[in-house]
Amino acid sequence: MTRPTGPTIRPWLVALALAPAWLGGGCNCKDQTLAPIVFDDDGQTGPIDPSRVLAPPWQAPSVMQLDNGALVHWLVEPGDPAFHLRVLMPTSVHADKLGAAGTSAALHALELRLSARLRRIEDAQYDLHSRAGRVEFAVHGRDRDALALISAVADTLADAGDPKLLALAQGKVLAKHREADASALAAAGLISVLLDHRLSHEYASKPDLVELNRARLERSWTLLSDPRHCVVVVHSSRTAEELGEGVELLGSRWKAGVLGLGSGKPTATQRLHVDSPKKPAETWIFGETPAPLHVLSGTPDRRNRAVIMFGRLLPTESVEARTLARISQRLLQEELDVRLIVAGPISVLAVRVYVPAGEPWAEVDAAIERMQAMATTAQPLPRVRQAADLWLGARMVDASVSGEDWTALWSESIDLAQEDREIFAALAREAQTMLELDPEQVKAFQAKWLDPRGGEPGWVWVASGLTADVQAKLALRVELLEL
Amino acid sequence: MLRALLTLAIASLLRPVPPSNPPPTEDALVRESGGAPVEASSDMLDVVLPCGVRVITARDASLPVAAVVLAVEVGTRDDPDKLPGLIHALAYHLQQGTRELGPGEAIATAHDVGGLAAMAVGAGQVRFESLIPASQLDAQLRVEAQRLRAPNVNRALWLKSLSYARSDDRERPLIPRELIVAAWRDAGLGHDGRAVDKALGDLLDQSVEAQLAKLFDYRAATLVVVGPEDPQKLLDRVTPYFADLPARPRKTIAPALPGGSNSIPADGPMPAPLAKQKADSLVWAVPGEPRARAWAQVLCGTINRQLAGPDEPAKARLRCTYSDDPRRPLLVVRALGFDAAEGPEPLIARRLDRIAHAEGEPELAALIENQRARIFADLEFDLRAPLELASYLAGATERRDASQPDALPTRSRAELLGLPIREEVPGLPATHPVPLDIDSAEALAEAGELARLAAVALVEAVPRLLDTRAAVLPIDPELPVPAKLHGGAPDRPAEANAAEAVQP
Numbered sequence: 001m002t003r004p005t006g007p008t009i010r011p012w013l014v015a016l017a018l019a020p021a022w023l024g025g026g027c028n029c030k031d032q033t034l035a036p037i038v039f040d041d042d043g044q045t046g047p048i049d050p051s052r053v054l055a056p057p058w059q060a061p062s063v064m065q066l067d068n069g070a071l072v073h074w075l076v077e078p079g080d081p082a083f084h085l086r087v088l089m090p091t092s093v094h095a096d097k098l099g100a101a102g103t104s105a106a107l108h109a110l111e112l113r114l115s116a117r118l119r120r121i122e123d124a125q126y127d128l129h130s131r132a133g134r135v136e137f138a139v140h141g142r143d144r145d146a147l148a149l150i151s152a153v154a155d156t157l158a159d160a161g162d163p164k165l166l167a168l169a170q171g172k173v174l175a176k177h178r179e180a181d182a183s184a185l186a187a188a189g190l191i192s193v194l195l196d197h198r199l200s201h202e203y204a205s206k207p208d209l210v211e212l213n214r215a216r217l218e219r220s221w222t223l224l225s226d227p228r229h230c231v232v233v234v235h236s237s238r239t240a241e242e243l244g245e246g247v248e249l250l251g252s253r254w255k256a257g258v259l260g261l262g263s264g265k266p267t268a269t270q271r272l273h274v275d276s277p278k279k280p281a282e283t284w285i286f287g288e289t290p291a292p293l294h295v296l297s298g299t300p301d302r303r304n305r306a307v308i309m310f311g312r313l314l315p316t317e318s319v320e321a322r323t324l325a326r327i328s329q330r331l332l333q334e335e336l337d338v339r340l341i342v343a344g345p346i347s348v349l350a351v352r353v354y355v356p357a358g359e360p361w362a363e364v365d366a367a368i369e370r371m372q373a374m375a376t377t378a379q380p381l382p383r384v385r386q387a388a389d390l391w392l393g394a395r396m397v398d399a400s401v402s403g404e405d406w407t408a409l410w411s412e413s414i415d416l417a418q419e420d421r422e423i424f425a426a427l428a429r430e431a432q433t434m435l436e437l438d439p440e441q442v443k444a445f446q447a448k449w450l451d452p453r454g455g456e457p458g459w460v461w462v463a464s465g466l467t468a469d470v471q472a473k474l475a476l477r478v479e480l481l482e483l
Numbered sequence: 484m485l486r487a488l489l490t491l492a493i494a495s496l497l498r499p500v501p502p503s504n505p506p507p508t509e510d511a512l513v514r515e516s517g518g519a520p521v522e523a524s525s526d527m528l529d530v531v532l533p534c535g536v537r538v539i540t541a542r543d544a545s546l547p548v549a550a551v552v553l554a555v556e557v558g559t560r561d562d563p564d565k566l567p568g569l570i571h572a573l574a575y576h577l578q579q580g581t582r583e584l585g586p587g588e589a590i591a592t593a594h595d596v597g598g599l600a601a602m603a604v605g606a607g608q609v610r611f612e613s614l615i616p617a618s619q620l621d622a623q624l625r626v627e628a629q630r631l632r633a634p635n636v637n638r639a640l641w642l643k644s645l646s647y648a649r650s651d652d653r654e655r656p657l658i659p660r661e662l663i664v665a666a667w668r669d670a671g672l673g674h675d676g677r678a679v680d681k682a683l684g685d686l687l688d689q690s691v692e693a694q695l696a697k698l699f700d701y702r703a704a705t706l707v708v709v710g711p712e713d714p715q716k717l718l719d720r721v722t723p724y725f726a727d728l729p730a731r732p733r734k735t736i737a738p739a740l741p742g743g744s745n746s747i748p749a750d751g752p753m754p755a756p757l758a759k760q761k762a763d764s765l766v767w768a769v770p771g772e773p774r775a776r777a778w779a780q781v782l783c784g785t786i787n788r789q790l791a792g793p794d795e796p797a798k799a800r801l802r803c804t805y806s807d808d809p810r811r812p813l814l815v816v817r818a819l820g821f822d823a824a825e826g827p828e829p830l831i832a833r834r835l836d837r838i839a840h841a842e843g844e845p846e847l848a849a850l851i852e853n854q855r856a857r858i859f860a861d862l863e864f865d866l867r868a869p870l871e872l873a874s875y876l877a878g879a880t881e882r883r884d885a886s887q888p889d890a891l892p893t894r895s896r897a898e899l900l901g902l903p904i905r906e907e908v909p910g911l912p913a914t915h916p917v918p919l920d921i922d923s924a925e926a927l928a929e930a931g932e933l934a935r936l937a938a939v940a941l942v943e944a945v946p947r948l949l950d951t952r953a954a955v956l957p958i959d960p961e962l963p964v965p966a967k968l969h970g971g972a973p974d975r976p977a978e979a980n981a982a983e984a985v986q987p
Contacts, residue, residue, distance in 0.1 A: 054547050054616055057711070077545065081864045123864065142864055386595065393616035394597025400548045400614060401599065404868050 037063050037267070039424035053435070054392040055428035056399075056409055061233075062240050063420075066251030069228035069263040071271065073423075074240040075406050083143040084235040085153055086407035088414075091201075092133035092274050094223045099200045100188075101208035102220025106161075107135060109169035109221065113160040114139070117152035121145050124152075129408075132343035133274035135224075136411060140403055143237045150246035157254035161221040163214055170217060174209045182465030183352060185298040186309040189462035189483050190350055193294055194313050196277035199483060222257030228264030229271055231414075235406040267420040273344035276313070285310050285368060285452035285459045292479040295471065298464035304357070306470060308364055310461035311350035314449055316342060317418055319426075323433040324445040325349070330387040331379055331442070332450070336367050342415045349450070355463065360473050368452050375446035375455070378439040388434040395427075527899050528714040529882065530892045532721075534728035535702030539876050539899070540717035541709045543869045547617040549710035550869035553627045554877035556703045556736050558607040558810065559676025560669060566686075568648065568678040573695055574602055574609045576644040582633040586640060589626045598623075603874070606672055607739055607771060607810030609699075610877055614870045617711050621720060627706055628724035631699050636692045642684070649679040658766070658806055658813055665755035665955045666768040666813055668742035701725070702734040707876045709869040718892075736881055739771025739810040741953075751952030752828060756960040763827050764817040765954035767947065771810035772880040773901025777858055778944035779814050780805050781903050782838070784854035785941075786816060789834055789847065796820050799830055809878035814948055826965025832951040839949045841938035848934035855903045855937045862902055875900060905940040908932060 039060040061073040091098055107128060114137075118124040124141035141149045159165075180188070180203065188203035200208050212220075232250065234240070240247050265271045283291035293308070300306050316322040325347050329340035337352040351371075353363040399409055409427060416426035452459045462483065466474070474480060527541040543550075562569050580586040589611070593600040598615035611630065615623050654675040656663065664673045686694075708717045737743060752765055769779040783803040791799055798820030806813040818827035841847040866872045879899045897904050897913070904913035911933065947953040958964060 054618060056546055057544055080545065081860070081867050142860070144860070389596045389616075389619070391597065393619065396546050396548050396616055397598050397614050400546050400868050400870065404545045 037420045039421050053428045053431040054396050055425075055431055056396075056406055058406055058410075058424070060424050061410075064240060064247070065263070065266075066227065066232075066247070066254075068251050068254055068256055069226075070230045070232055070251070070254070071264075071266075071268055072232045072234065072240070072247070072250075073268065073410060075233070075235045075410060076237065076239055077235060077406065078237055080235070080237045080404075081143055082140065082235075082403060082405075083146040083149055083237075084138060084140050084403075084405040084407045085149060086136055086138040086233045086405075086411060087153065087157070088134055088136040088231040088233065088268075088272055088411060089224050090134045090229050090272055091224065092195075093229050093271075095195075095197050095201050098220060098223045099198070099208060100202055100204035101200065101212055102216055103135065103224055104173050104204045105166060105170040105209070105212060105217055106221040106224045107137070108173050109162075109165045110137065110156060110160045110225075112169060112172075113165060114152060114156040117156060118149075121148050121152065124149060129411075131411070131415065132341045132348060134272055138405065138407060140405060146236055146238065146243055147246045150243070151249050154246075154249045154253040157225055157227075161218065161225065161257070163218060166217040166221060167214070170209065170212055173204075174206070177204075177206050177209060179206070179299060181301055182298045182305075182307040183301065183309070185296050186307045186352070186462045186464040187350060189294060189296045189464065190309045190311050190460065191348060193460045193462060193483070194277070194281070194311065194348060195274065196279060199296075225254075226256050226264075227254055228256050231268045231271055233407040233410045235410075268414055268423065269344060269417055269420050272414055274346060276346050280313065280458060281460050282457045283459055284454075284457055285364075285461060286478075287453045289457065290478060291460045292481040293474060294460070294462040294481050294483040295466060296462060296464040296483050300465040300467075301354075306355040306360075306463060306465035306467070307352060308355055308461060308463045309350055309352050310364075310452060310459060311348060312449070312452075312458040312460065314340075314347045314349055315345065316347040317345045319416075319429045319433050320441075321445075322347070322416055323430055323437065324442060325449070326391065326430070327384060327387055327434055327437055327442055328446050328450055330391050331383070332371065332374065334387075335370055344415055345418060355466065355470060355474075357467065357470055360470050361477065371446075372451050372453065375443065375451045378443040381439055384437055384439050384442060385435070388437065392431050392434060526714065526893045526895055527876070528718050528892045529879070529894045529899060530718065531733050532725050533730040534725050535700075535731045535733040536725055536728075537705040537733065537881065538718060538721050539705060539707045539879060540714040540721070541707075541872065541876065541896070541899075542711065542713050542717075543709050543872060544711040545867075546869075547711055548869055549615055549617045549620045549623070549708065550873035551613050551615070551620070551623045551627055552705075552707040552870075552873040552877045553611045553630060554705045554707065555609045555631075555699050556607070556705075556734075557609055557698045558605050559674070560606045560671030560811075561698065562671065562674070562676055566682055567674050568676055568680065568683055569694060570609065570698065571604045571651070571676050572645055572648040572679060572683055573691070573698060574604050574611075575647045576636075576641065576691065576695065577611070577630055577634060577699060578602070578647075579640045579644060580635045581629050581631075582635075583629045584626060586635060589630060592619075592622050592626050596622075599870075604676065605808060605810060606676070607808075608877070610874060612870065612874060620708075620710060624708070624721055624724050628721075631695075631701055631704065632728075634692075634695050636688050636695070638688060641686065641688070641691055645679050645683055648677070651677055653677050656806075657804075658815065659757060659957075661757050662755060662760075662766055662955070662957050663811070663813065665753070665757075665957070666741065666766045667811060668768075672811065700734065701728065702731055703736060705877055705879075707873040709873045709876070714893075738880075741768035745770075745947065747947060747950055747953045749952065751950075752954040752956045754964050755955040755957045757957045758959055760957035760959050762956060762958040762962055762965065763819070763821070764815055765827060765831055765951055765956055767814040767816075767954045769805075769812040769814050769945070769948065771808065771812060771878070773875070773878055773899075774880070774903075775901070775945055776807060776812050776878075777862060777901050777903045778941055779812065779948055780858045780861075781851065781854045781941060782945060782948055783814060784857060785838060785847075785851050786834065788850055788854070789838070792833060792837060795830065795833070796822060801831060801834055809875075816954075824965070826956070828951050828956065828965065835949045835951065838938075839942050841941075842935050845931055845934065848938040849930065851941055852905075852930075852934040852937035855905065855941070858903050862900065866900065903940070903944070905933070905936040908936070 058075055061075045064072045091103055114126055118126055121141055126139055128137045139149050139153055189199060192199045192202045283289050314325050316325055322342055325340060329338050332338040339350045341348045351367055353367045356362060413423045413426040416430050417423040448455050527539060529539050531537050557570060559570050578589055580588055590600045593613045593615050596616055596619040598613055601612045603610040613623055660673050664670055708721060710717055769775050783805045786801050786803040800819040802817045804815045816831050818830050821827050821830040841851055866875050907913045
């Protein structure tokens with residue numbers, strides 16, 4: 001059974017539902033209703049021309065909550081011969097309990113079980129993605145096999161938490177484990193410092209994997225696959241009503257574990273967006289309150305270079321802020337190795353530089369100088385426009401080449417929206433705003449947020465793969481802190 | 484006076500030639516649809532512009548992207564004997580710019596807006612493919628409308644083209660080249676066309692220029708555009724880019740048939756001496772057009788699932804493999820457990836004969852209908868994205884009346900893609916993708932009729948593939964040729980051969 005969106009929430013039903021939910025380990029909330037979502041549409045955003053603003057020509061999805069608490073966003077494209085289903089599982093909800101090692105083992109167990117089931121379905125495929133604060137897996141196949149695909153996912157979410165399977169998956173992950181290179185380790189370290197998480201939440205080391213016992217494996221699976229925190233996105237030629245049997249299966253077979261209570265947060269953005277850290281950094285790279293350089297072990301890269309990664313959180317609560325952050329990253333990317341992960345109200349910006357043994361500060365200084373120079377000079381409009389065209393065009397072309405899967409774009413839209421009602425138009429709004437940006441706006445944004453020595457504080461940095469000699473040289477200029 | 488005469492002469496040269504291939508008018512579209520606007524989603528436009536280039540436009544509105552494919556009907560089989568690899572190298576050279584495009588601009592036009600640009604060089608077709616955001620379609624159309632005009636030619640660019648060509652991976656065909664040559668009766672298929680030897684490096688600029696002009700001509704090219712707009716609007720965007728080319732008739736494109744003809748040798752199947760071949764297979768050249776390609780796959784699926792006949796050896800089995808190519812596909816049927824003294828042909832011929840007369844064998848007809856529905860659904864699924872659709876459409880058969888002024892520009896999706904369809908029956912379209920659920924005597928009768936129609940359509944679509952005389956028998960030169968060649972081939976009425984001979 002599914003619950004349609006409705007006008008009211010009846011709190012007394014929540015209280016009544018708690019006892020059986022706790023006992024049964026699931027969410028019995030058939031009589032509850034979700035607050036309706038009125039997606040922003042053309043009336044609020046102005047006419048959207050998909051060819052101009054480069055957004056899919058989708059219609060607002062139907063939204064429902066399953067009996068097990070999972071939220072479903074169902075997109076319909078009449079006549080599409082393909083079917084896509086994506087399950088978005090947040091990892092940030094239980095960041096203190098859920099480590100990267102447990103998540104890796106749980107996801108591998110899911111892959112083992114799901115792949116075996118999908119092999120029996122023609123043209124069925126599985127893929128796994130990691131985004132800020134969540135992991136998501138998707139199955140793709142033919143629309144005529146939609147029921148079989150939904151059933152495979154429901155069965156897998158129901159039984160991949162089997163202890164034997166989890167132990168097998170742990171062994172396989174361990175066997176394939178290779179110590180991460182300096183860049184991967186520095187990236188994990190930077191995110192853990194910025195979001196105030198443990199390093200083990202971002203990076204699965206070999207000892208972490210070895211130490212996973214049965215209880216921790218099961219807990220990882222239970223926390224990760226808890227439907228009360230998950231969001232399911234479907235792209236099909238048929239409506240949820242037409243595939244009611246499949247929706248029913250997903251709601252009944254996939255159950256929550258015994259941990260936790262309630263039916264989860266009521267909206268997708270609340271479930272999936274990363275929370276801001278309680279104590280954001282107030283430091284700069286050098287400057288008036290210099291950030292200590294966090295040092296991680298790790299092996300230098302193939303050219304024997306260590307890595308320093310510096311970055312910050314950007315407040316991206318409005319479409320303008322998200323767009324400015326993205327276009328600034330694209331412009332910087334032309335000269336430096338700069339990445340941006342947008343996760344709703346906050347985004348993570350990271351800059352990677354290599355550390356030559358002879359002059360360890362040379363590249364860091366050069367990168368900072370370049371960023372400061374860009375922050376003080378307005379870029380020519382054609383350059384800004386070309387960066388926008390490239391970013392927006394590549395997103396749609398990539399989506400087309402990847403099988404025209406709207407669920408991936410919807411997942412990205414969730415990151416670009418502040419609230420659920422914005423998801424529907426988020427891509428179009430981003431495109432429209434990006435194409436109308438003024439170079440002066442970009443310059444002002446960069447001066448405020450992307451100047452590691454001036455501008456707003458919030459910069460931190462992490463180094464990995466340093467030799468003792470290089471560490472000694474670095475320590476002459478900044479405070480080093482073991483992470 | 485002389486000046487006036489010269490002016491007149493130049494004016495007459497510059498005067499537009501009356502178009503032999505007039506562009507389609509909106510009236511024609513309305514006529515085609517019986518007065519109503521053309522249904523964009525299921526119909527496509529297929530026209531020849533006055534300059535001789537063929538344009539196919541189709542709609543795919545799933546995402547705001549557009550696929551543009553320029554396919555030229557020339558391939559590695561056209562390499563001169565002394566210049567193997569020429570077509571491949573020239574195709575690379577067409578990325579080096581023209582009078583209007585800078586070197587590499589064709590690729591950069593797609594890449595700079597987040598798009599993809601690729602090139603495919605096959606035995607009978609060269610394609611320049613791109614997938615771009617729909618908002619950038621005009622820029623890509625300009626590139627394709629300029630690509631073949633006055634290409635830049637100089638020594639440095641030619642050497643660069645050869646260096647790109649040299650770094651390409653060599654092709655490894657699943658079927659030995661000698662066999663492909665024998666099946667297609669075409670010596671030009673004996674090499675992969677990827678060689679870059681000294682002779683190519685020694686070509687003078689004038690020779691490169693002459694070869695480009697001779698081999699890469701818009702009159703032998705098809706431009707396919709698939710985008711979110713309706714086909715007429717897409718065509719309206721294409722037409723101006725070719726308007727300044729002089730009006731010239733389209734080149735006649737020879738149909739891709741073995742030896743250039745559809746005739747079936749009376750003394751086939753022809754043995755093809757080839758080392759290490761066990762003489763257990765027959766190989767057919769499948770006509771290089773979408774309809775034959777689709778039905779060949781239906782036939783292949785049917786052969787692989789067909790039950791043994793009553794008079795066959797107990798362990799007799801057939802294994803069919805289809806090797807796809809837009810212009811030079813092949814069908815290989817391997818026999819197992821056959822009588823060694825007879826060779827594989829009688830067994831294969833008996834099975835094919837049953838398929839050719841499946842109207843009288845309801846279970847076999849049902850199997851054909853099942854395979855037809857399967858291939859139909861496979862093609863619809865595989866061609867759901869614009870780039871795949873555009874590449875496939877580049878292989879679509881040309882209309883014989885394309886250059887006629889009254890030629891109607893619309894063609895149905897099923898026709899242009901060559902989807903395996905049978906005759907319609909009331910209540911069930913010919914494109915019905917799944918076999919019927921049989922839950923009553925009436926449904927059973929209806930299913931029987933559908934199956935019969937599917938069997939008829941198969942025979943009509945690929946008659947050559949049901950006749951073992953049209954195949955070749957690969958056999959090691961050390962082995963004796965089986966004495967009883969084509970002994971079990973079905974009797975064919977003379978008019979059947981005559982009918983095939985006129986098919987494109």
